[in-house]
Amino acid sequence: MTTKPKLLIVDGMALLFRSFFASAAMGHFIRLEDGTPTNGAQGFVRHVMTAQSIMQPTHIAVCWDMGAHTFRNELYDGYKANRPAPPVEMLPQFDMAKTLSEEMGWQNFGVAGMEADDVIGSMISKWQDVANITVISGDKDLLQLLTPSTEIAFTKKGYTEYDVYTHTRFIEEYGIEPMQFAQVKAFMGDTSDGYLGVKGIGPKQALTLIQTYGSIDKVIASLEELKPGQRTKIQENVDMLKLSHELATIQTNVPIEAEFTSLAVPGYEQHTFKALEERGFTLIAKQARSLYSLS
Structure with missing residues (x-):
């Protein structure tokens, strides 16, 4: 070989x-x-x-x-x-x-x-x-x-x-596939790159959401299952979340x-x-x- x-x-x-x-x-x-x-x-x-x-x-x-x-x-x-x-x-x-x-x-x-x-x-x-x-x-x-x-x-x-x-x-370490990492980044944002993600959702919450639901689209489709505070944060920042995903994806x-x-x-x-x-x-x-x- x-x-x-x-x-x-x-x-x-x-x-x-x-x-x-x-x-x-x-x-x-x-x-x-x-x-x-x-x-x-x-x-x-x-x-x-x-x-x-x-x-x-x-x-x-x-x-x-x-x-x-x-x-x-x-x-x-x-x-x-x-x-x-x-x-x-x-x-x-x-x-x-x-x-x-x-x-x-x-x-x-x-x-x-x-x-x-x-x-x-x-x-x-x-x-x-x-x-x-x-x-x-x-x-x-x-x-x-x-x-x-x-x-x-x-x-x-x-x-x-x-x-x-x-x-x-x-x-x-992360409990997700590498290709899902950009979706985690989309939720948490990146201050050095200047995109905001979802204000109020940090790295741990972002990772948990993708571990649980697998993708941004599935999180959005399952908003009713989330705690009210988390749901509101995401609803108010859906456009920035999707834009952040585009920016984070290599x-x-x-x-x-x-x-x-x-x-x-x-x-x-x-x-x-x-x-x-x-x-x-x-x-x-x-x-x-x-x-x-x-x-």
């Missing part, structure tokens, strides 16, 4: 933001000679290199948001409206991180009008029968994408510690223009890291030397 390939899907935005804020908090922007900060971009590359050495994938893909405006903003003006703009030191690092990713030999993916989550969901849908998949992210919304062949590794501490969710673990049908074979993990050459070091990306070069015994 042949072993399935192992695909590592990286949420590039999550790792870039995480790396930036981890070092920016101490004022470590690690600038190039011209003063351009590199802390987030270098941290992102180092994180992926370390993950690769731990998880040993055969294939790798990096997913990105392509600008702040997506189809979700068309659905709802308030979507992510309360998020602060990225710090000025981070602005040049979005393109820098994508360029470094390409130079490392990793394929970047992003689709205008879609979020990285939607691209990740579509990759899982496309390749879940072809490969065992691990997604690295910090975004709990991705739990809805778990399948028997897909696990989500949430960043925990540094570059080496992860909280890994499998399909089985999710069902044991798309899985975004076209992925790539053959699986093109995602094969590259071999790393000494000259790649030497060139990066000469341009001022010294932390990446140092990491490469420790991981790949490159002189």
